[in-house]
Amino acid sequence: MDCKHFGICGSCGLYMLSYAEQLKQKEEKVSALLTPFWQGKLEVFDSPDAHYRARAEFRIWHEDERCDYAMGNIEKKGAVTIKECPKVIESIEERMWKLLEKINASQDVLKQRLFSVEFLATTTDECLVTLLYHRKLDNTWSQEAKLLETELNCKIMGRSRKQKVILSDEFVTEKLDIDGKTFTYLQYESGFTQPNPAVNVKMIEWAVVQAKKVGHGDFLESYCGLGNFTLPLSHYFDKVLATEISKRSIHAALQNCKLNDINNITFARLASEEMTEALNGVREFSRLKDIDLKSYDFSTVLVDPPRAGLDEGTIALISNIDHIIYISCNPETLARDLETLTKTHVVLEAAVYDQFPHTEHVESGVFLQKR
Template sequence: MNCKHFGSCGSCGLYEIGYTEQLKQKEERVSELLAPFYSGTLEVFDSPTDHYRARAEFRIWHEGDRCDYAMGNIEKKGAITIEECPKVIEPIEKRMWKLLEKINASTEVLKHRLFAVEFLATTADECLITMLYHRKLDEVWRAEAGALEKALDCKIMGRSRKQKVVLSDEFVTEKLEIDGRTFTYVEYESGFTQPNPAVNVKMIEWAIKQAKTVGHGDFLESYCGLGNFTLPLSQYFDKVLATEISKRSIYAALENCALNEIENITFARLASEEMTEALNGVREFSRLKEIDLKSYHFSTVLVDPPRAGLDEATIALISTIEHIIYISCNPETLARDLETLCQTHEVVEAAIYDQFPHTTHVESGVFLRKK
């Protein structure tokens, strides 16, 4: 990827070396961390080097009567204005600059106290634009934003303190070809979505490859989000129990389950720690009164925790399950958790997925089988 802001914009920290070398360094870093637990070859899933990011947020910089997009600078001291951002997918790129032109050409209605713009797009050319303000939005704003929505062929939302204005929808609909089948995902503005669609498909297909080697039993998933992994993997198990703490994500997951006509998944709004308490019989939850937990016989569990990794109780719980698929956004905490998990399990497959090119961040995954 060529970008005129390399070296000054803090969004892409790796800009002095080519993409092949970036990927090699990430592979070496994760291989070293996993070396005590895995002696096999690390599978590497690369990314497009530009137009790969389907979610992006930009500050709005006001200079006189003009607005520009801005990002934090690479020294983390202040911000720089930008004139291009080739990492965003094309449905964002083709709208973001037209949006800025419209904002600068408008009266104060669109630009007054506008401080940020967020984009959420799909590979099917849907785009949701959220405009964030330090002021209350009125009917005049709604009228101008509505005209803008039509001009850009997109969906627009406005947000300010304690206010959300939805002009049409607050979601986009993504369709991904995964392991020979099309899956439909409704992705909400306020919910978590995987940022790199191309790598996301590779990551799900890697998890499916592991699930196919099991071929029996029920499936447990923690941190399921909107059903990103849940829906495709459900095909390879009898019953699925998937948990997530976010109400919005559970709402989207249920909607996505219906859209894809999948009937063997039960979603429950539980934090990882609560899931552990419920399955161990430590505590009863009214949210689970319609679910017979004793009817499940889990052969496989998938966890995709935040950067902090897994808590001790969850590690103890999943250590009782024969197969574990662990997707990690932090290889350091993954390695820490493997110190305990590998007392009962062995790592039989491992991979990295480059969701964030031109940064030091790397996603990784391991598949463990009980010894």
């Protein structure tokens, strides 16, 4: 990928290396962190070099009468106006420049006190655009934004302080081909979604390969989000219990389960720390009153925590389960958690998935089995 803003825009910090060199660097970094626990060959899953991001957020820069997209400067000093962004997927690329021209042509209705634009798009050419304002949105705004929906063939939402205006939907519908099947996922504007759909598919398929090796018993998942891993992995287990802290994501997960006609998953809104308390029997939750926790016999657990990694209670809980799939967006906290987990388990497989090309961020995963 080449971009005229490389070296100035803070969004892509690894612009000076070729894509192959970046990937090598990430592989070496994860390999070095995992060496104390595992000396095998990392599997490496690359990304398309351009048009890979299905989520993007731009600030709006106002100068004279005009608006432009802007990003933070690479040296964290102010903003750079953006004239191209080749990392966004085609369904964003096709709309974002037309949108900007429409906003600029709209006098004040769409433009006044607009401070940010967020795009959430799919590989099936759906796109949800959220316009964020420092002013209250009225009917005139809704009417003009509704016209924009038709002109750009997208969904539009408006947000300002304590106000959310949904003109059609607040989600997009993604369809991903995973392990020979097509899965449908509703992805909500305010819920977590994996940013790179091509790499997401490779990551889920890697987890499916590990699940197939177990192929029996019940499956526990924490940090399940909208059911990204849960739905495809559910085929390889008897019963599934999947938990997540976000109400919005659990709502999406329940809908996704129905849409895909899957009947063996129970989703519960629980922080990982609460899930541990519930499964250890130290605290009762009214949210779990219809779930017989004692009926589960977990052979496998999947965790996919935020950058901070796992808390001590969750580590202790999953140390009792025979197989662990640990997906991580921070190899440093993964390595920290493996110090404890490898007292009870051995690492059988490890992989790097390049969710975030042209940045230092790296996603990795390990598959562990009880000693």
